[in-house]
Amino acid sequence: MAKAPVTFESIVGTEGLPQRRAIAKAITLLESTREDHRAQADELLTALLPRTGQSFRLGISGVPGVGKSTFIETLGLFLIERGHRVAVLTIDPSSSVSGGSILGDKTRMERLSVHERAYIRPSPSSGTLGGVAEKTREAMLVCEAAGYDIVIVETVGVGQSETAVSGMTDMFVLLQLPNAGDDLQAIKKGVMELADLVVINKADLDKDAATRAQAQITSALRLFGHQGHPDHASMARDAHGQVLAQWVPQVLQISALGGVGIDAFWQAVSRFRELQTANGRLALRRQKQALAWMWERIDAGLKQAFRHHPQVRELLPQMVEQVSHGKLPASTAARSLLSAARTG
Amino acid sequence: MAKAPVTFESIVGTEGLPQRRAIAKAITLLESTREDHRAQADELLTALLPRTGQSFRLGISGVPGVGKSTFIETLGLFLIERGHRVAVLTIDPSSSVSGGSILGDKTRMERLSVHERAYIRPSPSSGTLGGVAEKTREAMLVCEAAGYDIVIVETVGVGQSETAVSGMTDMFVLLQLPNAGDDLQAIKKGVMELADLVVINKADLDKDAATRAQAQITSALRLFGHQGHPDHASMARDAHGQVLAQWVPQVLQISALGGVGIDAFWQAVSRFRELQTANGRLALRRQKQALAWMWERIDAGLKQAFRHHPQVRELLPQMVEQVSHGKLPASTAARSLLSAARTG
Ligand SMILES: Nc1nc2c(ncn2[C@@H]2O[C@H](COP(=O)(O)OP(=O)(O)O)[C@@H](O)[C@H]2O)c(=O)[nH]1
Numbered sequence: 001m002a003k004a005p006v007t008f009e010s011i012v013g014t015e016g017l018p019q020r021r022a023i024a025k026a027i028t029l030l031e032s033t034r035e036d037h038r039a040q041a042d043e044l045l046t047a048l049l050p051r052t053g054q055s056f057r058l059g060i061s062g063v064p065g066v067g068k069s070t071f072i073e074t075l076g077l078f079l080i081e082r083g084h085r086v087a088v089l090t091i092d093p094s095s096s097v098s099g100g101s102i103l104g105d106k107t108r109m110e111r112l113s114v115h116e117r118a119y120i121r122p123s124p125s126s127g128t129l130g131g132v133a134e135k136t137r138e139a140m141l142v143c144e145a146a147g148y149d150i151v152i153v154e155t156v157g158v159g160q161s162e163t164a165v166s167g168m169t170d171m172f173v174l175l176q177l178p179n180a181g182d183d184l185q186a187i188k189k190g191v192m193e194l195a196d197l198v199v200i201n202k203a204d205l206d207k208d209a210a211t212r213a214q215a216q217i218t219s220a221l222r223l224f225g226h227q228g229h230p231d232h233a234s235m236a237r238d239a240h241g242q243v244l245a246q247w248v249p250q251v252l253q254i255s256a257l258g259g260v261g262i263d264a265f266w267q268a269v270s271r272f273r274e275l276q277t278a279n280g281r282l283a284l285r286r287q288k289q290a291l292a293w294m295w296e297r298i299d300a301g302l303k304q305a306f307r308h309h310p311q312v313r314e315l316l317p318q319m320v321e322q323v324s325h326g327k328l329p330a331s332t333a334a335r336s337l338l339s340a341a342r343t344g
Numbered sequence: 345m346a347k348a349p350v351t352f353e354s355i356v357g358t359e360g361l362p363q364r365r366a367i368a369k370a371i372t373l374l375e376s377t378r379e380d381h382r383a384q385a386d387e388l389l390t391a392l393l394p395r396t397g398q399s400f401r402l403g404i405s406g407v408p409g410v411g412k413s414t415f416i417e418t419l420g421l422f423l424i425e426r427g428h429r430v431a432v433l434t435i436d437p438s439s440s441v442s443g444g445s446i447l448g449d450k451t452r453m454e455r456l457s458v459h460e461r462a463y464i465r466p467s468p469s470s471g472t473l474g475g476v477a478e479k480t481r482e483a484m485l486v487c488e489a490a491g492y493d494i495v496i497v498e499t500v501g502v503g504q505s506e507t508a509v510s511g512m513t514d515m516f517v518l519l520q521l522p523n524a525g526d527d528l529q530a531i532k533k534g535v536m537e538l539a540d541l542v543v544i545n546k547a548d549l550d551k552d553a554a555t556r557a558q559a560q561i562t563s564a565l566r567l568f569g570h571q572g573h574p575d576h577a578s579m580a581r582d583a584h585g586q587v588l589a590q591w592v593p594q595v596l597q598i599s600a601l602g603g604v605g606i607d608a609f610w611q612a613v614s615r616f617r618e619l620q621t622a623n624g625r626l627a628l629r630r631q632k633q634a635l636a637w638m639w640e641r642i643d644a645g646l647k648q649a650f651r652h653h654p655q656v657r658e659l660l661p662q663m664v665e666q667v668s669h670g671k672l673p674a675s676t677a678a679r680s681l682l683s684a685a686r687t688g
Pocket residue numbers: 062063064065066067068069070071108201202203204205254255256257258
């Protein structure tokens with residue numbers, strides 16, 4: 001671990017290009033579980049914070065094989081050509097098991113990963129979704145402070161990871177295959193309604209199927225209507241009470257492998273960004289996300305302290321035993337455990 | 345409130361029929377927020393617990409107007425005719441606002457509500473879903489101890505109330521209208537996959553539409569397959585490793601108003617109950633529910649204690665302010681608040 005402290009200066013460097021080694025060091029510091037590292041990390045984050053928030057945060061999700069890595073490689077190079085700096089972070093709470101996928105991703109993002117204007121960081125390799133998400137949020141702040149103006153957070157849908165990603169990004173994009181079969185899965189899991197944009201990839205394979213899927217998903221999104229996505233739920237008004245224009249989720253076709261449709265994709269993202277900035281929803285979304293994040297960490301902290309409380313640890317096994325066998329009402333057990341946690 | 349203490353004996357009475365006045369008193373005691381009442385209530389619950397668990401717990405949900413009250417009236421009378429005793433509890437966290445619906449329900453369950461072998465209790469009229477659900481779970485135990493062998497818990501889908509009801513019952517039934525339009529809503533909200541049985545009501549109005557809806561929902565349930573419902577997810581085996589028969593969610597048509605299909609409905613419920621008893625899933629589901637309930641109450645208790653902690657109350661406003669304006673990392677704020685809660 002870092003001998004010389006990681007500072008804001010070390011991350012930005014002197015020649016105007018982000019220092020990827022220092023960034024990696026900073027993120028490793030954030031991911032450390034050592035108490036003293038955590039104190040250093042908090043200090044670093046607080047120092048970085050004023051330099052964050054200027055980037056656009058783009059969430060990307062989709063089933064394995066839909067083409068996320070291929071798409072991010074193509075999009076990343078497209079953006080770099082236009083003068084952007086691109087950071088790519090991944091959330092995969094199962095990555096300690098499926099370690100192989102990182103290698104796969106590196107090969108698939110071969111050109112992007114070596115580009116000096118790009119930075120790619122795989123998922124923290126351990127912990128719960130909550131923990132992994134926290135590390136990723138913090139890594140995002142480091143990347144922003146370092147000068148990346150586009151931060152992409154990618155996830156394959158493991159558990160609730162799509163919700164986590166849409167909860168830390170400005171725009172959430174769902175990649176779909178051109179067969180309609182998995183739409184129901186996305187609808188069912190409540191992922192579709194999180195999407196600000198749905199992209200049907202591999203349109204080159206079956207243009208007709210892609211067009212059908214596009215129509216189906218468009219009508220599904222319309223059905224969810226204004227009650228689905230929290231951001232599209234109610235009408236924003238300006239100071240004079242005028243209703244402001246609002247984003248309507250869209251469905252596009254692309255071919256990530258062929259580089260077809262990337263231009264149109266980026267136009268849609270740019271329109272979204274402009275609209276959400278003008279109607280104030282971008283700022284509002286970030287505010288809500290920051291507060292939700294704070295409460296989530298508080299909840300997790302309270303639970304952890306509870307479970308580690310000596311009285312609770314002593315009492316818990318018999319309570320669990322009695323409650324599972326119907327010998328003690330669950331609510332009574334909860335009250336006993338809570339009062340045990342208040343003592344000592 | 346009760347002068348004479350509410351006891352197990354007062355609830356069951358002497359003539360073998362449950363004493364509805366004493367039951368109502370007991371439930372009112374459970375719903376009270378007074379500290380001393382709560383202590384009495386805990387005592388009562390613990391005394392009742394050995395007499396609970398013998399009933400079948402049936403959850404029923406569906407949009408307003410689908411025919412829940414009509415169905416429960418018809419089903420309740422059908423069951424009473426066959427020698428059962430029926431208790432009906434309702435979960436509606438918005439009932440303090442929509443007070444009118446209780447009147448409507450009483451008129452719709454006119455014959456059931458006055459029957460001596462039935463007991464109908466409207467939703468506790470205040471509080472969060474968590475609080476209302478806790479009261480309803482406890483009321484369910486009182487009804488079971490009093491000798492009702494079928495407990496129906498009804499909810500209109502408000503917020504997460506379907507999840508709450510499926511989390512406290514042995515079987516969860518979803519009522520649907522014979523138009524396919526709202527299926528997507530149920531799928532979207534993740535309610536469909538909670539259903540052990542889907543019932544299309546008002547089949548008398550449009551037989552063709554009902555049949556179409558039945559086919560659509562059947563195939564949707566099949567698509568969710570074994571990964572949807574937690575109870576149908578993995579295969580149960582007996583002591584010799586033999587795979588035990590498992591319930592496959594079904595779709596039926598009925599007409600609650602005309603009393604058509606009630607017989608077939610009850611046959612399906614009975615098959616479900618037998619199967620789930622034989623393969624051990626009924627007991628497992630109740631065990632999981634009791635533990636989940638305990639943890640839910642612990643979480644709620646921890647949050648409440650946190651929010652009421654004097655140091656937290658003092659610090660919270662400025663933390664919220666700084667986090668929303670991006671002046672403090674959310675994770676740092678969470679850690680400060682958590683350590684404030686540990687002092688004093
Ligand atoms: N035909 C076609 N294949 C694609 C396209 N995008 C990705 N693929 C292929 O789909 C496979 C999976 O892609 P990958 O990017 O690894 O998907 P991921 O698992 O979502 O990251 C690879 O073999 C890609 O070459 C596309 O637009 N068209």
